[in-house]
Each structure stands twice: as C-alpha cells, then as structure tokens.
Amino acid sequence: xxxxxxxxxxxxxxxxxxxxxxxxxxxxxxxxxxxxxxxxxxxxxxxxxxxxxxxxxxxxxxxxxxxxxxxxxxxxxxxxxxxxxxxxxxxxxxxxxxxxxxxxxxxxxxxxxxxxxxxxxxxxxxxxxxxxxxxxxxxxxxxxxxxxxxxxxxxxxxxxxxxxxxxxxxxxxxxxxxxxxxxxxxxxxxxxxxxxxxxxxxxxxxxxxxxxxxxxxxxxxxxxxxxxxxxxxxxxxxxxxxxxxxxxxxxxxxxxxxxxxxxxxxxxxxxxxxxxxxxxxxxxxxxxxxxxxxxxxxxxxxxxxxxxxxxxxxxxxxxxxxxxxxxxxxxxxxxxxxxxxxxxxxxxxxxxxxxxxxxxxxxxxxxxxxxxxxxxxxxxxxxxxx
Amino acid sequence: xxxxxxxxxxxxxxxxxxxxxxxxxxxxxxxxxxxxxxxxxxxxxxxxxxxxxxxxxxxxxxxxxxxxxxxxxxxxxxxxxxxxxxxxxxxxxxxxxxxxxxxxxxxxxxxxxxxxxxxxxxxxxxxxxxxxxxxxxxxxxxxxxxxxxxxxxxxxxxxxxxxxxxxxxxxxxxxxxxxxxxxxxxxxxxxxxxxxxxxxxxxxxxxxxxxxxxxxxxxxxxxxxxxxxxxxxxxxxxxxxxxxxxxxxxxxxxxxxxxxxxx
Numbered sequence: 001x002x003x004x005x006x007x008x009x010x011x012x013x014x015x016x017x018x019x020x021x022x023x024x025x026x027x028x029x030x031x032x033x034x035x036x037x038x039x040x041x042x043x044x045x046x047x048x049x050x051x052x053x054x055x056x057x058x059x060x061x062x063x064x065x066x067x068x069x070x071x072x073x074x075x076x077x078x079x080x081x082x083x084x085x086x087x088x089x090x091x092x093x094x095x096x097x098x099x100x101x102x103x104x105x106x107x108x109x110x111x112x113x114x115x116x117x118x119x120x121x122x123x124x125x126x127x128x129x130x131x132x133x134x135x136x137x138x139x140x141x142x143x144x145x146x147x148x149x150x151x152x153x154x155x156x157x158x159x160x161x162x163x164x165x166x167x168x169x170x171x172x173x174x175x176x177x178x179x180x181x182x183x184x185x186x187x188x189x190x191x192x193x194x195x196x197x198x199x200x201x202x203x204x205x206x207x208x209x210x211x212x213x214x215x216x217x218x219x220x221x222x223x224x225x226x227x228x229x230x231x232x233x234x235x236x237x238x239x240x241x242x243x244x245x246x247x248x249x250x251x252x253x254x255x256x257x258x259x260x261x262x263x264x265x266x267x268x269x270x271x272x273x274x275x276x277x278x279x280x281x282x283x284x285x286x287x288x289x290x291x292x293x294x295x296x297x298x299x300x301x302x303x304x305x306x307x308x309x310x311x312x313x314x315x316x317x318x319x320x321x322x323x324x325x326x327x328x329x330x331x332x333x334x335x336x337x338x339x340x341x342x343x344x345x346x347x348x349x350x351x352x353x354x355x356x357x358x359x360x361x362x363x364x365x366x367x368x369x370x371x372x373x374x375x376x377x378x379x380x381x382x383x384x385x386x
Numbered sequence: 387x388x389x390x391x392x393x394x395x396x397x398x399x400x401x402x403x404x405x406x407x408x409x410x411x412x413x414x415x416x417x418x419x420x421x422x423x424x425x426x427x428x429x430x431x432x433x434x435x436x437x438x439x440x441x442x443x444x445x446x447x448x449x450x451x452x453x454x455x456x457x458x459x460x461x462x463x464x465x466x467x468x469x470x471x472x473x474x475x476x477x478x479x480x481x482x483x484x485x486x487x488x489x490x491x492x493x494x495x496x497x498x499x500x501x502x503x504x505x506x507x508x509x510x511x512x513x514x515x516x517x518x519x520x521x522x523x524x525x526x527x528x529x530x531x532x533x534x535x536x537x538x539x540x541x542x543x544x545x546x547x548x549x550x551x552x553x554x555x556x557x558x559x560x561x562x563x564x565x566x567x568x569x570x571x572x573x574x575x576x577x578x579x580x581x582x583x584x585x586x587x588x589x590x591x592x593x594x595x596x597x598x599x600x601x602x603x604x605x606x607x608x609x610x611x612x613x614x615x616x617x618x619x620x621x622x623x624x625x626x627x628x629x630x631x632x633x634x635x636x637x638x639x640x641x642x643x644x645x646x647x648x649x
Contacts, residue, residue, distance in 0.1 A: 009455075009580050016575040050576025064579035329408060 001308030005313075014056070017076035020049045024078030031355060038202070040121070040163060046089055048117025051077075052198040054224040055247075056096065060108050061116040067247065067313050078231045078258040081354060083361035086121030086255070091213075092116075093159035093251060094369075095124040095144055095168045097244035110168055111191050123164035125155040125192075125218050126241065132157075133374040135170065135241060136183040137289035140220060142171035142190060142303045147227050149173070149190060150253030151198070151220040161216030162201050167192045170241070171221070173234040188236040191229045198223030207338050209360035246312055246319070248369045253305040256365045260298040263333075263340035263358045267291060270344055281343065290343065294336045301325075303334035320383030323375035330366035337362045387538070387559075388443045389432040389468065390498035391467045392489055392516065395457040395631075396421045396509040397448065397579050412615065421457050424504025426572040427565040433465045435536055441500075442578075443467045443472035447492050449477060449485050453645065455588060462583035463575035465540050468495065474592035479605025491598035492591065493523060498560075500541075505564035520562035527563035528555045 007013075024045055032038040043374035046052050046244050053071040056062025063069070070093075088210035092115050114120040131137030140153025151171050161167070174186025192199050202217030232240060268291055271281035282286045308325040312318050340355040349353050366372045397403065397417040402413040406413035421429070431487050435441040446469040446595045448454050460467045480488065493501055501520075506513035513529075520527030532542035540558045545566065547553035557563075575583075593600040602605060627641075642649045 009577070009584065011574060012456075012460065012580045012583075013577050015460070016463075016580070020574050049574040050578060063579045063581070105610070247475050293528055 001220075002303055005068055005306055006072070007110040009096075009271055010072050011064075012063070013069055014072040014076060016049075017051055017073045018065060020046075020051060020077050021080040025030060025077070025082060025085055027213075029081035029085065030352075032316040033082050034211075036066055036084075036211045037214070038082070038088060038212045039240055042085070043121055044118035045117060050367045052089075052238065053116040056116055057100070057114070058099075059105070060112045061088055067309050069249065070247070071250065071309060074251050074254050075258040078255050078271060080213045080260060081262070081357075083255070083259060083358075084210035087210055088160050088163075088213035090251070091121065091123050091164070091224060094159075094244065094248055095164075095166075097347065098124070098168055098237075098240035099231055099289045099328045101243040102189060102236050102240040107191070107228075107231065115166075120165040121160055121163050122166050122168065123158050125158050125167045126170040127155060127157045127311065129154065129156050131177070135187065135238065136175075137177045138170055138187065138356075140169070140171040140175055142173050142188060142225070144173070145224075146228070148224045149227060149230065151190065151192070151218050151354050152227060153220050155218040155220075157205065158218055159210075159213055162214040165194045167194075167199075168231070169218070170288060171220075174318065175235075176356050184238060186235050187241075189227050189231040189240050191231065192220070192223065192225055193229075206378060208363055209357070210364060231338050235363040245370070246322050249333040249375075250305065250309050250312065251323045252365055252369045253301075253308075253322075253325045253329035256326075256333035256362065257302040257305060258299055259358050259362050259365075260294075260301070260329075260333040260336040263355050264291070264294050264298055266358075267294065267340040267343045271345075274345075287343065289338055294339050297308050297332040297335050301329040305329050320379050320381075323370070323378040323382075326369065327366070327372050330362075330372060333362045333365060387441045387500060388433070388445065388498050389435060390439045390445050390447050390486060390493050390496060390501045391425070391429050391432050391461070392501065392503035392519070393429065393446045393448045393458065393461055394504070394507045394509075395419045395426050395448070396422045396507055397509060399423065403616055407617050410615070411612065419453075419457060421460060422504050422507045422509075423536070424506060424565060424567070426504075426510070427567065427569045428502035428504050428529065428563075429461055429466065430570045430572040431534060436465065436467070440536060440538070445470060445496055445498060447472065447489055447496075449473075449480070449488050458588055459580075459583050460575055462586045462588075463579040464573055465579060469588045470585070470594075471588050471590045473590050475598070476600035476604045479608060480603050481516060481608035481610040482512050482514040483609060484603040484607055486515050486522055487597055488564065488593075488605050489515065490519045490595070491523035491596040495591075495596040500524065500536070500559055501525075501562040503562060503564055514596050516564040523560070523562070526557040526561040527564065528557050528561065531563050531567045532566045532568035534563065534569060539637050557640050576647055582639065583622045 051073055053062035054065045054073050058064050064373050096112050109199045115122045128138050142149040142151045169190050169192050170187055172186050173188040175182040177183050197219050200219045205215045207215055271287050274281050308318050309322045337359040342361045344355050398420045401417050431522035432444045434464045436444050446458055448458055449472045450472055457604045462469055472492055476583045517527050528543040530545045531543040535542045542557045545553045627637045
C-alpha cells in the first residue's frame with residue numbers, strides 16, 4: 001500500500017504477513033493453481049498467525065486494526081503468487097461483515113469467532129443465475145414457518161462455497177424482483193450451516209482464473225433454517241450488504257494494484273534477461289517506454305486507492321470515489337498484465353510463466369464486487385448527477 | 387525463571403552484499419535488516435517456555451544502536467516481555483569477545499538464569515558469542531541444539547553428531563543454549579502483538595549500568611581486527627563442448643580427468 005499513510009504498526013504487520021506468505025503460500029502457489037485446490041489447513045495456519053482477524057472487533061477475537069492494516073495483509077497475500085489462494089482464504093472478508101453489521105452478540109460469537117480462529121470457513125452467497133451485481137433481482141425465497149424459515153432457490157459463483165462451513169445467504173422474505181417499487185424490499189440474510197437438510201453444494205465450477213479457489217453453486221430445497229439464524233430483521237439484508245461495499249471495493253482495488261506490481265516486476269526482470277537481435281529487450285526504447293507506462297499506471301492507481309482508503313479511515317463518504325478507485329485499479333491491472341504477457345512473448349503465453357496466470361486472474365477484478373459498469377453508475381449517481 | 391534471548395540484527399539472507407571499501411567493509415546503505423534467523427529459533431524456544439509458564443519473563447538483549455529497535459520491536463511483538471538495548475560509545479568496534487563481555491554483564495545485571503541464542507549469526511558466521519558468554523559467566527553451554535526439554539533445574543538437549551547420529555547433552559541451570567534450525571517453528575508477529583509491543587519500553591543501557599569495564603570492550607580491547615575486505619573470485623565462464631555426441635563425450639571425459647581431476 002502507499003507508504004504515505006502507514007505507520008510503524010502497518011510496516012511491522014506487512015513484514016510479518018509477507019514472511020508468513022513467503023513460507024506458507026509462495027513455495028506452493030504454482031502447484032495449488034495446477035491442483036485447483038489449496039489445503040484447508042491453511043485457513044487455520046493463517047488464523048494462528050493472526051492474519052484472519054486483523055480488522056475485526058476484539059470481542060470476536062480480532063485485532064481491531066484499521067483499513068490499512070487490512071489492506072497491507074491483503075497485498076501480502078496476493079504477493080504469494082496465487083490470487084485464487086488469497087481470495088479463497090479471504091472469503092471471510094465479504095461474509096463476516098454482514099453478520100457483524102446486523103447480528104446479535106450471540107450470533108457474533110456463534111458464527112464469526114470460529115472463523116477468526118480458523119476453525120470454520122465462511123462464504124457469502126448472494127449471486128444467482130439471474131442476479132449478480134443487481135442484488136435486488138434475487139429470487140431465492142425464505143418463508144417463515146413457526147420457529148424457522150424455509151429457503152428455496154439457488155446461488156452461483158460462490159467463492160469458498162464448497163469448503164464453507166457456513167454460508168451467509170441472501171433470500172427474499174418479501175418484495176418482488178419484477179416490481180420496480182418493491183424489488184429492493186424484503187431482502188434478508190440468513191446463516192445456513194453445512195449439513196442443514198435441504199442445503200446442497202453443486203460441482204466445483206471451472207474458471208478462467210483464480211484456479212486455487214473453490215467456486216460453487218449452492219442449492220436450497222425446502223431448507224429449514226432456525227429463525228435465530230436470521231441476521232437483523234426481515235428486509236435488513238440490503239443494508240447489511242451495503243455496509244461492506246467500501247471495504248470490499250478497496251480490497252479488490254488493492255488486489256488489482258498488487259497484481260499489477262507483480263506483473264511489472266516480472267516484466268522488468270525478464271526484459272533485462274531476455275535478448276533479441278543481440279540486445280536485451282530493455283535495450284529497445286519501445287520496451288523501456290512500455291515498462292515506464294506500466295509503472296506509471298500502477299503507481300497512479302495505487303496512489304488513488306490509498307487516498308480513498310485514507311478518506312474512508314477518516315470517516316468520509318467515499319461511495320463514488322471508491323467506485324472510481326476500483327475501476328482505475330482494475331483498468332491499470334488489465335493494462336499492465338496484458339503488456340506483461342506481450343513483453344514476455346511466447347513465454348508469456350505459457351502456463352509455467354507467472355504473468356500468464358496474473359493476466360487470467362486479474363480479469364475477475366472488474367466483474368466481482370460490482371462490475372465496472374455498476375461502478376460507473378454509482379459514480380454518476382453519487383458524484384455527478386446532482 | 388527469567389530467560390534472556392540474545393538478539394542480533396543482520397542483513398536479510400537474500401541481500402546482495404557489496405564491498406564499500408576494502409578497508410571499511412561492506413556497503414550497508416541499501417540493506418534490508420532482519421532478526422538473525424537462528425535467533426528466531428532462540429526467541430521461539432523462550433516464548434514456548436513463557437506460554438508453558440516455565441518462564442516468567444523473556445528479556446531480549448541486543449548490542450547496537452537505535453537502528454536495531456525495529457527488530458527488537460518485532461521480538462516484543464512476538465511476545466517477549468522486555469528488552470534491553472546495549473549501547474555505549476565505548477562498545478564501538480568490539481570484537482566477538484568484547485560483545486560477549488557486554489552481553490554477559492547484561493545477563494548478570496538482569497538476573498537471568500537461562501540464555502537462548504542463535505548458534506551463530508548469518509552475517510559474520512563466527513559462532514563464538516554464545517559460547518563466550520557462557521564461559522564468561524561460568525555457565526554450561528550447549529550449541530547447535532535442535533531439540534530441547536527444560537525443567538526447573540536443568541535442560542536436556544539434542545543435536546546432530548554427524549552421519550545421522552544424535553548427541554544428547556544434559557546441562558544444569560544456569561546455562562546458555564545455542565539454537566539450530568529444526569528446534570521449532572518461529573511464530574509471527576500478529577497485529578495484537580504489534581500493538582502491545584508499542585507500549586513496551588526498550589531500556590537502553592551503557593557500560594556503567596550493566597557494570598562492564600569500558601576498557602575491556604570496544605576497538606581498543608579487540609584482539610581481532612579486520613584488515614581487508616574483498617569479493618570472492620569471479621566464477622570462470624563455462625565452456626560449450628563442440629562436435630558430435632561422441633566427440634563431446636570424449637572431450638568431457640578428458641576435461642574431467644585431466645583438467646578438473648575429478649575422475
């Protein structure tokens with residue numbers, strides 16, 4: 001992250017996190033990507049090293065760090081070289097905040113604390129086959145029946161969906177996705193635990209990138225969930241999800257600039273080692289200028305993401321700015337990783353070359369956590385329309 | 387039991403070391419510093435005894451200037467309870483014996499009864515200080531320890547004896563233990579630990595405070611002096627053998643037999 005906003009505790013945490021990643025992830029990154037799987041024990045190891053609970057409240061076992069503590073750890077995890085592992089390990093970052101925002105202290109202890117201890121894995125299940133960034137379009141329903149709710153519907157593209165012990169599931173307790181007046185109403189969040197009758201996971205979805213992470217479909221068929229697993233009241237789900245939008249977009253922004261920086265570092269090294277026409281590649285002005293352009297794009301995006309993070313830390317409303325930051329970071333990362341593959345030539349197209357993986361992995365940044373187009377709508381509505 | 391851990395900062399193991407001047411030594415301006423990796427095993431051994439309540443305190447002892455404080459804070463963040471940085475103009479230019487005198491005096495002044503140290507530091511690779519500290523204190527020393535059991539009265543230590551054999555040593559306390567790779571898996575500093583370390587004070591003590599004779603340490607008392615620094619000889623370029631397979635095999639065998647003399 002941008003050093004300008006970091007104090008000695010951020011630096012110390014970054015060093016510690018990077019040392020952990022260098023030992024526990026980096027040596028295995030290529031293998032886990034090839035296996036399309038990383039060991040479940042890694043969740044516990046990360047928790048024991050204190051890397052899961054960094055930004056969570058002390059009451060649930062967290063360290064109450066600020067946004068930059070979270071971001072330096074996120075960047076260290078990405079630098080392990082397997083975005084899939086980083087994102088699989090980090091699925092708590094999107095699934096626990098709604099529980100904390102809406103849940104009771106009992107729900108915090110029951111659902112959040114075991115994840116922070118590394119005993120359980122959590123996932124967030126909002127996206128459906130016909131509703132992604134448009135959360136108000138979800139059709140999964142939850143109907144109250146005595147002391148429980150009965151959930152019917154399905155979810156897709158769920159990160160850590162296969163291995164998760166608990167899923168935070170968005171389901172309708174009211175409203176109509178086809179009615180403009182009520183489609184934002186009645187969206188509720190439930191914690192559904194693995195093994196609950198009527199809850200099943202589908203196959204592991206095959207993806208362009210993020211291979212080490214598991215991405216799954218979830219099915220709910222007459223799935224009876226105790227009423228005490230409802231988070232907040234009925235219809236509180238939309239607010240619970242929105243409460244984490246800024247953090248999620250900052251995390252994706254920092255992941256994008258971290259990915260871009262790795263692609264830049266690999267390219268700089270390769271262009272010094274590889275010769276063509278009896279000169280190292282960086283002996284050509286066109287190569288040097290391309291590397292300079294890559295560095296400038298990465299640095300600009302990094303600086304803006306950090307600035308928005310700092311304004312968020314100060315408590316300012318950054319809804320439009322964080323959307324800009326995410327888009328800028330994704331654009332920079334797309335440009336840098338594409339240029340990196342080009343500079344590596346045929347080698348850049350080979351699966352054994354890291355930039356090949358980074359190029360594939362970065363593609364999701366501008367889709368997940370709200371697409372580029374949804375971000376642009378937010379920028380218009382929150383920043384330009386008035 | 388109060389445990390002392392000798393903590394030294396060294397250039398990171400992946401640093402590119404360059405000679406600044408043949409008379410002055412290596413260039414340290416761009417070096418990234420870290421805790422000596424063997425000292426990390428020593429610290430972890432001490433913290434494990436703290437967790438097990440065999441130890442009541444773990445005190446870090448570091449000889450060095452203010453630039454070492456980041457590494458000391460790292461040690462405190464991992465769980466050490468106190469730290470003393472030993473700094474005095476009189477300490478400058480100390481050789482291994484001088485550094486050992488400073489540390490031995492500090493161990494005595496702090497009331498420490500068990501010392502853990504890395505078996506060596508990866509910068510000078512002298513592997514002298516832990517044994518010298520023990521000798522100066524009149525304590526037992528076991529080096530290159532990769533397995534350890536500590537009871538209240540003594541310690542049982544295991545180490546490699548070569549050829550797969552194991553050397554088992556029992557030592558009474560007080561003692562100094564030189565720690566090797568394999569002894570444990572060092573823990574990482576968590577954010578909680580880092581925040582707590584911010585509130586811990588690093589004591590800075592000079593010759594007077596620890597009761598060491600300033601004349602017995604520093605450059606003037608050093609028995610060892612460095613006279614010259616140089617790069618290792620550059621590796622000669624490789625040679626590509628020419629011809630068909632039979633000719634190249636013949637040339638290779640001839641080179642291995644007549645030039646390198648390995649067959």
